[in-house]
Amino acid sequence: MLKHNEYATFVANQIAMKFNTKTIHGGQENIDPGYGSVMPPIYQTSTYAQSTPGGHKGFEYSRSGNPTRSALEKSLASLENGDFGLAYGSGLAAIDAVLKLFKPGDEIIATKDLYGGSYRLFTAIFENLGIRFRFVEMGEENNIKQYITDNTKMIWVETPTNPMMNIIDIAAVSKIAKTNKLLLAVDNTFATPYLQLPLDLGADIVMHSATKYLGGHSDVVVGGLVVKDEKLAEKLYFIQKASGAICGPQDSFLVLRGIKTLHLRMQRHCENGEAVAKFLKAHPKVGKVYWPGFRDHPNHHIAKKQMTGFGGMISFSTKEDTLESATKVVENLKVFTLAESLGGVESLAGHPASMTHASIPKEEREKTGVVDSLIRLSVGIEDEEDLIGDLEQALG
Structure with missing residues (x-):
């Protein structure tokens, strides 16, 4: 200090x-x-x-x-x-x-x-x-x-x-x-x-x-x-x-x-995050997509006011809305790695209900929206085409 x-x-x-x-x-x-x-x-x-x-x-x-x-x-x-x-x-x-x-x-x-x-x-x-x-x-x-x-x-x-x-x-x-x-x-x-x-x-x-x-x-x-x-x-x-x-x-x-490279990495995280979020929102096998950059996202106007961008963190649920469907997606990803944590140069995918938020009782988790079909993505700085292609094959 x-x-x-x-x-x-x-x-x-x-x-x-x-x-x-x-x-x-x-x-x-x-x-x-x-x-x-x-x-x-x-x-x-x-x-x-x-x-x-x-x-x-x-x-x-x-x-x-x-x-x-x-x-x-x-x-x-x-x-x-x-x-x-x-x-x-x-x-x-x-x-x-x-x-x-x-x-x-x-x-x-x-x-x-x-x-x-x-x-x-x-x-x-x-x-x-x-x-x-x-x-x-x-x-x-x-x-x-x-x-x-x-x-x-x-x-x-x-x-x-x-x-x-x-x-x-x-x-x-x-x-x-x-x-x-x-x-x-x-x-x-x-x-x-x-x-x-x-x-x-x-x-x-x-x-x-x-x-x-x-x-x-x-x-x-x-x-x-x-x-x-x-x-x-x-x-x-x-x-x-x-x-x-x-x-x-x-x-x-x-x-x-x-x-020393935070500003450069965050630029790419934000660009890739936007591309991935828009892809997911348009996909027929995806349910809800949670990303602050969407106009219909709760308090989007606040995010726009207090943030200079919307970041590379995205959560989404599968259309089937089941644990099995979410598990199938994350297990079939090739470029995204199924792992805890976030914010690295590599893209990561996680299943909050069984990983980062498993210590919260199921009843409390689900009250906040952390359901079994929810997947969290930390979008890295790879080429966006490779990330979208990976999600396409995993969802397909």
Whole structure:
């Protein structure tokens, strides 16, 4: 995390930089004063020499800080127009750190249809520690108001949601949060800062599973948080240091390398995503298609307002609407790989009900639309003709 005396310099250097430039240079000044390395070096060390007790060059032990991780944290902050970034061993470790801000008796309002791992962490871990979660349909933001009590401390938003691609108006929810003196946290994994900037829309915390689009190559597991408020950053840094759920220098380096091509990859993800979504919508063996770029998609007008594109994540159900039909499609794909995760250069297909969202009870899953016939696609950066051809043969 940025130290206090770095704050003013960091902000001043980031203000005028455009996004594509930030992916290459954001937050990366003076990363190697010793030898002038163009790329951030991998500081594969657990500890650092001290000239006198307590006298060091900014780093003492790699749980509390490591130069490679620090470079990643500064990059994350720059991309999200934040002031403080923190990197963790996974996206769930980042969420875990946020939840440790609260105490037994506190209540959190969360998006109803969210990632299964987030739901599992909320209900199987933190509910047992005395924190209460209320899962709310946020497509209409005013639904939130009736669930706010004196014990409510935070609103947790995921938009677009995983896997139903529902869109939540971040600016509108921010007004509700500020009126009621609540924190607003946004999981920005699907959109990435290339498409959406929650802090600019009023959020207090942005979370990323950097495993996905930020890393971009399906070869690393990392999580990140970005905030603007210094006191909030200090609390999160203390939790990071005390709990130790950090990412290592090699993982930090891999995500930094991935970020440098984020803008180029996202352009292709968006282009291919649109082509695949339109193909699926016109196919006779496909039922519903969930992609925010369609005019009839719920809250399309909100997506158009708060996002600069609609991304490469798509969900769809088979026309037969059965587990067997969905299984047959994903098992017959050749270019798309049947696998967990998303956001890599390669195209992936998943079956949420039995994979990413299996930890959510079936009855609860189906209330949000995660039925057995639902398939989720992470559209990669291959040639769109090959992707569409693969879906054509699998559906046919």
